[in-house]
Amino acid sequence: MRDAYFIGLMSGTSTDGVDGVLAAFAPPGNPPPAQDARNLSAPWLNDRTAATGRLSILAAASAPLPHSLRQELLALNAPGTNELARAALAANALADCYAEVVRSLLSQSGLKATEIRAIGAHGQTIRHAPEAGYTLQINAPARLAEHTGIAVVADFRSRDVAAGGQGAPLVPAFHAARFGCGAGRAVLNLGGIANLTILDDPVRGFDTGPANMLMDAWIQHHGGQAYDRDGAWAAQGRCHPGLLSILLAEPWLALNPPKSTGRDLFSLDWLQARLATLPSDDRPDPVDVQATLLRLSVDTIAQAVRQHSPDTREVLACGGGALNPVFMQALSLALPCRLTTTAEYGVPVQSVEALAFAWLAQAHVLGRPACLPAVTGARHATIAGCLYPA
Known part of the structure; x- marks a missing residue:
């Protein structure tokens, strides 16, 4: 089997910019049966070759967020006037920044959009209240899929929150697989x-x-x-x-x-x-x-x-x-x-979270649970994210 290529994108709580990586995953081991996922704490993580698929970073890129978008994202963390429309427009602008980073990664790597299996894009958290049963990330994954021609995995937290978890942190399963x-x-x-x-x-x-x-x-x-x-x-x-x-x-x-x-x-x-x-x-x-x-x-x-x-x-x-x-x-x-x-x-400090979302996108595509109950407090392990086809 050929290597599988995934892109990971991250714009974190610092709201300073977007980091992206394009990663190659060698064919991993067999995923657990889908019907058993609810009862697993992701035991496949114990096999690092299966869990990471011998991943390597082929390209890395960053782009600053425009000052006006950064200010809007920060402002949207608090209630304000016309915030629903403002949030939708900010999500579109963020997706456009994501698309810019994707184009840079493709240019660096020499790969075509059709060769990328999926993009993992977390979005920008503006509300996080798992104790009230919700978390909200600004994102426009359908727009990102449309502009790049690549499937997008997004909304990584919601299923874990629905299962009674915190929906965060999202990256410990990747840390375990990689380190x-x-x-x-x-x-x-x-x-x-x-x-x-x-x-x-x-x-x-x-x-x-x-x-x-x-x-x-x-x-x-x-x-x-x-x-x-x-x-x-x-x-x-x-x-x-x-x-x-x-x-x-x-x-x-x-x-x-x-x-x-x-x-x-x-x-x-x-x-x-x-x-x-x-x-x-x-x-x-x-x-x-x-x-x-x-x-x-x-x-x-x-x-x-x-x-x-x-x-x-x-x-x-x-x-x-x-x-x-x-x-x-x-x-x-x-x-x-x-x-x-x-x-x-072997992982640059600025690439870890973006690489984690490439890995989470791969886990979603393979049907592997990556939100761990021991981390989030959820009732069971869940498959993180939702897929927006290209």
Whole structure:
């Protein structure tokens, strides 16, 4: 059998751009019978060759989101005027950005659209309330399929939420397939939100709290920059113990997994409300707030590893935060184990999530469950996503 080609696309909670990969999967092992999927915790993950199909990245591409679209996506995280129409238009614009990245991947690889089995496109989360039985990602997969001539797998979270799960994190099954189970490893994604995959048997994973989200929001509010490049601003400040204590008192942080979160909770408004509780003569300068937000991310991640994965010997970081030397140095000092990146294991830090969605698209096409009950808390494993034919 020939290799199968899949594209993965990801625009995460940081809303800075779209990352895409085109991956080749060698023929994998046989999928489990469809009628048994409800009772599985994806045991096929134990066979890494079967689970990954010996995947390789043939091309990678990124594109920034237009400023106006980024601002609209951020605004749509809160109720507003005419938001249904605005959300539909933003979804179309996002699909057009996705299509641009797909064209770049095809150009780099020399492959034709007809040779690609499917695109995995997560979309942009603007509401996430699994406790209320819903999650909402802006996306226009039919438009993407129309513009690229390639089938699209999207809406990855809904079925797991319907089965009583969090619908997130979505990538632990891929982490297990790519980086192995039972190896004393954990994978840490440092996007807007930090999520941790513990590569035990069974695989576990959950959000630990903010990674870059609050730092991005704060520097944009005070400096007009999309993010704190290399952590330079945070490095100039000093952590404010009183503010840190208030932030760490957030009840969500004390919840046990399974759990997931996003902008619905950790927003600029959330931060401003807690700053307002400090005495007026004890409110930190903006640069010290940034240093405190970095400490919040570091401390909540380190605490999650200590509490839920004390036997972990190595953490593999990925996502934009893995490129922040100040963040990584602070994490290295705080963690009770070795910190490295996924690049050491052959996957560039900016490609991990996009590659995960190529893998999730493949899992959907093969009928393999990739939302794991031990991760999401669902009643049973589910096949993630819905297919929009080319």
